[in-house]
Amino acid sequence: MSSNHAGAARAAPRTLFDKLWDSHVVVDFGDGSALLHVDRHLVHDLGGPPAFSDLERRGLPVLSPELTFSTPDHVVSSAPDRTGSEHRWAEGLIAGLREGSRKRGIRLFDVNQPGHGIVHVIGPELGLTLPGSLVLCGDSHTSTHGALGAIAWGIGTTEIGHVLATQTIVQKRPRRMRITIAGELRPGVEAKDLILAIIARLGAASGTGYAVEFAGPVVEQLDMAGRLTICNMAIEMGARMGMIAPDDITFDWLKGRRFAPRGIQWHEAVASWRELVTDPSARFDREERIDAATIAPQITWGTSPEHSIALDQRVPDPASAPNAATATAIAQALEYMGLQAGQAIAGTPIDRVFIGSCTNSRLEDLRCAAAAVRGKKVAPHVTAWVVPGSEDVRRAAEREGLDRIYTEAGFHWRSPGCSMCVGANEERVAPGQRCVSTSNRNFVGRQGPGARTHLASPVVAVACAIAGHIVGELPARSVA
Amino acid sequence: MKKVSTISGVAAPLPLANVDTDVIIRIEKLAQLPREQLGAWALAPLRFLPDGSENPAFVLNQPGWRGAPVLVSGANFGCGSSREHAVWALQGMGIECVIAPSFGDIFRSNCFQNGLLAVQLSEADVQRLLAFLEEGRQRSQPARVSIDVATQTVRWPGGPDFSFPLEARRRAALLQGLDEIGVTQTFQAQIDAWQARDRASRPWIWDVEGV
Numbered sequence: 001m002s003s004n005h006a007g008a009a010r011a012a013p014r015t016l017f018d019k020l021w022d023s024h025v026v027v028d029f030g031d032g033s034a035l036l037h038v039d040r041h042l043v044h045d046l047g048g049p050p051a052f053s054d055l056e057r058r059g060l061p062v063l064s065p066e067l068t069f070s071t072p073d074h075v076v077s078s079a080p081d082r083t084g085s086e087h088r089w090a091e092g093l094i095a096g097l098r099e100g101s102r103k104r105g106i107r108l109f110d111v112n113q114p115g116h117g118i119v120h121v122i123g124p125e126l127g128l129t130l131p132g133s134l135v136l137c138g139d140s141h142t143s144t145h146g147a148l149g150a151i152a153w154g155i156g157t158t159e160i161g162h163v164l165a166t167q168t169i170v171q172k173r174p175r176r177m178r179i180t181i182a183g184e185l186r187p188g189v190e191a192k193d194l195i196l197a198i199i200a201r202l203g204a205a206s207g208t209g210y211a212v213e214f215a216g217p218v219v220e221q222l223d224m225a226g227r228l229t230i231c232n233m234a235i236e237m238g239a240r241m242g243m244i245a246p247d248d249i250t251f252d253w254l255k256g257r258r259f260a261p262r263g264i265q266w267h268e269a270v271a272s273w274r275e276l277v278t279d280p281s282a283r284f285d286r287e288e289r290i291d292a293a294t295i296a297p298q299i300t301w302g303t304s305p306e307h308s309i310a311l312d313q314r315v316p317d318p319a320s321a322p323n324a325a326t327a328t329a330i331a332q333a334l335e336y337m338g339l340q341a342g343q344a345i346a347g348t349p350i351d352r353v354f355i356g357s358c359t360n361s362r363l364e365d366l367r368c369a370a371a372a373v374r375g376k377k378v379a380p381h382v383t384a385w386v387v388p389g390s391e392d393v394r395r396a397a398e399r400e401g402l403d404r405i406y407t408e409a410g411f412h413w414r415s416p417g418c419s420m421c422v423g424a425n426e427e428r429v430a431p432g433q434r435c436v437s438t439s440n441r442n443f444v445g446r447q448g449p450g451a452r453t454h455l456a457s458p459v460v461a462v463a464c465a466i467a468g469h470i471v472g473e474l475p476a477r478s479v480a
Numbered sequence: 481m482k483k484v485s486t487i488s489g490v491a492a493p494l495p496l497a498n499v500d501t502d503v504i505i506r507i508e509k510l511a512q513l514p515r516e517q518l519g520a521w522a523l524a525p526l527r528f529l530p531d532g533s534e535n536p537a538f539v540l541n542q543p544g545w546r547g548a549p550v551l552v553s554g555a556n557f558g559c560g561s562s563r564e565h566a567v568w569a570l571q572g573m574g575i576e577c578v579i580a581p582s583f584g585d586i587f588r589s590n591c592f593q594n595g596l597l598a599v600q601l602s603e604a605d606v607q608r609l610l611a612f613l614e615e616g617r618q619r620s621q622p623a624r625v626s627i628d629v630a631t632q633t634v635r636w637p638g639g640p641d642f643s644f645p646l647e648a649r650r651r652a653a654l655l656q657g658l659d660e661i662g663v664t665q666t667f668q669a670q671i672d673a674w675q676a677r678d679r680a681s682r683p684w685i686w687d688v689e690g691v
Contacts, residue, residue, distance in 0.1 A: 026668050026674045031648055037674055039685050066688055077510055089512040140562040140586055154586050156564035158593035162617055166664045168671055204498055205556035240585040258691055261684035269684045304498050424507045443502040445525050
């Protein structure tokens, strides 16, 4: 780290965010913004090709191709026998990513090969994302990587070009928020329920302008998959960056991964990573406390991730809204979702279930949900998909026999990619159909024009698939 | 980037909170079309009816507001994905400035990369402006507003000017049409020195051969 980093550490107590930010400053512009070094740049099939074209047009080289990694995830088909280029527009984008990566000396994890998958699944899984690293990607869910004690956020096409050309980013320093999750997790409550309930409580714009650190005893006990789920959805509360201090759970999970440091370097790295914690007296611009014991398994009813309630609750009634604008927003969301004001959400019939996305498609997610599937059948009118987050997740799950548990229950076991979370590969929910999805956004039209999305955890999603409707509580076996 | 100093024209009221980037431009449009053609599909779920025809109730489809360069909307405008195509799509339909109480952080960054002016006013000021514009709409009378980057003010016919915050770097980039890559490359020596130091202190970041 730079000398100014060591000096600052002695001067004043700092938050995890401050330590990560300070250690990447190349030039401090003195106006609250800085030029920061980018340690890992992940490039995908939607963001990469236009940025490569821009660079080509301007005759700019890639400064540090060895710190840049690419994979096609958004437009690839998830069909079990896919090549990846099935769709009308996929072929050109995937070819553009392959060609740009080859020409620029960027390592590509290609379709059906080890290492391929959703960028936010493969970065941590391959050990590319490391504690203390600054990770950028042309995708808003890049906040995911903060779960390892990294500083990570999503950027646009022009910024992708800037990072390729300069290995740096110009960024305004955000304010700092800490969300402390205390208390005891109730049975059946997963990381997904925690983050949905937090967003519902604080609001979809509550994190705008902030970097959010998730902390406290509940977070400290979460496994890495759970931490990745929480940081993944920081952007759904408006926070470009979410992060969690790295600890032994992080280091044990990371050790031995394909690109993680080895030997003496591993020990040196871990020693430096142990300093990546918020100092006891460091100040945040905003502090929030959440009692985990108040959170039950969640499901969204509307068209914003903040529209989340417990399974046994009723959807809101615009008549009880605090103001006219909120009443209108609730009424519009209910109309789009085909729900009546004040009705119980439980019992609402569903058509589709999607288990996948950068939020909930890791091996731990698939194991947890499979335990609730064993010996059951998907309701006859429901089409349920499982889309593993990466090729490595797919292969590991198949070695454990998880694919058979799902297929014997009537789920479709598919190939890795973003798939129906965003429908960039034409895998969509039909107009008017209702889908319980483990993804991250229930926006109007997100899963297809007219599609009705209910966000939930993998365990809730499988319970709904089996019941054929939104369940009012989890079956006893899934809360054991 | 082109220079932006003042924007004047009809302001269209869109009193919705959380207008997200999926609503601004659908994923398959950005995957399929060159950026110059995205304008035809901007705000599609609001602008078109399910049968594909224009929604006559949507403000930008109405005579007097069609082609308006200023959009005034609710909080958290542009929340959601990082797709810069959302900015290109709005620009493609003629929008030069969006006024809202707050913006998605990534969308706001993308706006400034393309000279789309994202003007943040207080919730109360936006509500006053929206009420004024909506009232004009009832009378089929579009109102013009004028946004000045140098003075960071919004001039409107309904009252005293509003002022808005803007980082000095952003303002200079807009007024001078600066290209961020070009500016950053003037710091190439600092970038090289930072990387050389980092290779020594954090070799694991640079040793990415893998196994």
